[in-house]
Amino acid sequence: MHAEKQKHDFEPKIVAFVCTWCTYAGADLAGTSRMQYPSNVRVLKFPCTGRIDPVFILRAFQRGADGVLVSGCHPGDCHYMAGNLHARRRFAAFRGLLDFVGVDLNRLQFSWVSAAEGGKWVDVVTELTERIRAMGPMEEFKALETEECWSGALATPELQEAYKAI
């Protein structure tokens, strides 16, 4: 089992927004079944994908995520009947918006993973991690945030210099 682990130059940060009832439980199942997957993912739990505001995704990108996963119950299986369907509609529109502002849509993945699909969770996370690793770090939004932080009166050339040096 303890095969020599391959070291990579770039370890992406993946943030997963998941619902409690299906995908979080599916990820738990992957754990109880002792499946293995890359450790790059950080999971944020919500009651339902319906609760996930697109702003969270934008902010995650700004705060260093290189890839984002949104995952919930399969259509028809929502614990709250239809929350995931609202999420699906909302994110369909949101993707269009991201595309428009020039974010590579490969960085944002949606999936349905049920409480019984530990294996699917592993596959989704592994594939996404590998894809993002190949794409490299997501710099655009981080740069934007830097600009935002350093605009205004404090944005003197000296401070910019100092910031770059960090």
Next chain:
Amino acid sequence: MSRIGVFVCHCGENISRTVDVERVAAEIGKLPGVALATDYKYMCSDPGQGLLKKAVAEHKLDGLVVAACSPRMHEKTFRNAAKAAGLNPFLCEMANIREHCSWVHEDREEATAKAIDIVRLMVERVKKDKALQPITVPITKRALVIGGGIAGIQAALDIADCGHQVLLVEREPSIGGHMAQLSETFPTLDCSQCIMTPKMVDVANHPNIKLYTWSEIEHVDGYIGNFQVTIRKKARSVDMDKCTGCGICMAKCPQKNIKSKFDCGLGTRPAIYVPFPQAVPNTPVIDRENCTYFKSGKCGVCAKVCGPGAVDYDQQDELITEPVGAIVVATGFELYSIAEKPKGSSIKGYGEFGHGTIPDVIDGMTFERLASASGPTGGKILRPSDGREPKQVVFVQCVGSRAREKGISYCSKVCCMYTAKHTMLYKHKVHDGQAYVFFMDARTPGKSYDEFWRRAVEEEEAVYIRGMVSRLYQKGDKIVVMGSDVLVGVQVEIEADLVVLATAVQPRQGADSLAQKLGISYDTYNFYSEAHAKLKPVECATAGIYLAGACQGPKDIPDTVSQASAAAAKVMTLFSRDQLEREPIVARVNERNCVACFSCKKVCPYGAVEEKEIRDRQGNLIRVVAYVNPGVCGGCGTCQATCPSKSVELDGYTDEQVMAMIEAL
């Protein structure tokens, strides 16, 4: 500054094998706001929980993070421990470093780094956690049962026997439903009336049951434990308190030839009538459409002959509002009509079977009335057209059911069995007759069901022909049935005296409009949807509303009765408490901010969002805002993600809490 306590669990070796728990504790201890970070072998054990409780007091902790297994495993445990230590349970969170970390990663470095991240995110979240109080809702311990078929009767009796008041609302003049129409019932062939009427009488005599017949649901308000239902008591034109049920009015009524719906049009009744002699209540109602007095103002015979003066032509519909805590929906089914092309574009009808124009082509329920000892023929099987005894009877199964091209793809479940029953009843009554059955499959799962079907084939010698009928037409006084026998591969033509179509079981017309009043969901056919096909078969997704009988899907009597008792048990469970306590994960509206677009109302799957009027002291309307009823809210948070003005927040998952975690990424 917060004072957060962090407890990192080894879980024996389950976590510590791959995660360096001491290092996690040490790293987390450096975070601002963390007053204590420590590790322990088994946090969930008694000493582990003791450690947590002691630490709360010693370190004056105001928030807890237990880094251990999945919250789905032990969140309750640790929240209870927090509560015992005097802390609000919702200030205690779990960081999942077992299922989501130590069990799925082998590299100790990586797993430890990830564990630190997971705990750090949780620490940031806990800083924004707010104390939440459990929500309690009072419960009105009275139930409403809609529909007085066997399902509604069973549910009402069970709940009433348990000591709770029940309102039973039936839209026909009498309770009984379809079971009261049946002749004998499979698989035992006991007489339906004999087992049904005593139950109907029990309902009428039960001190806890208030019966509303000839009544319908007008409006439903409220939520679990606290519904307000408005019942329309249709004008009966007979005073129920005065009527003695002598029946002289019915005998004297000059209108005698109105087709009886109960007898499927085979028999007739007067304009003032009870649908059948054993009706409960035994109080007649005037069918105003057919009554001479209502049509022309003349007659008035019934009022004149009625001794106690119960007939009241001026009676009006009455609207009665009643509080109830739970609702059982038991509105049953109706049969796919062969006579008219059913409404609704998706269903095509059976023109090839004559659309109900051939009098001796009848449906299964009509055959039940022919076979019933109390039916219009006294139990003799006679043709509707000329009253002769049919010697060749063809039964056709799956008419409408399992016919996707006709618009219905489900199986009606009872037809295989009742057709077998019909062939037996026929043979018992017409010894020299022959029954033929066209069938696709014989589906007989159920206790003693297959044995019953075999009896029909083997002992009663019904000829089963596997295949469908393509056309029926009248030829002289015979009906020619053209079909195919797919097993032998030949075309079959039978000259029948009577044809019985086992037409599909469908929800009641108007089932959808009742569902809309109740706020429950229904499928494409209008059968009501249970909350979970396997694990919540009698609950609606709408809390406090339960389903029983054929309104939820085709079923036979044993299944109907079981489901009705199950629904009653759910109601009794609800009523066993005085107050309903629920997790306080509900949405709240910031009324100052709300712009009253009601986007939240549109997306809420529970119908929890109401429009609330804000008035000044003089009572003038200032504005309208959204209000989330905490008793109804399911806690999904869809409204919050939808609200354009950020005016609604889901407790336990506020933007602040989520953002705190994202900022810590």
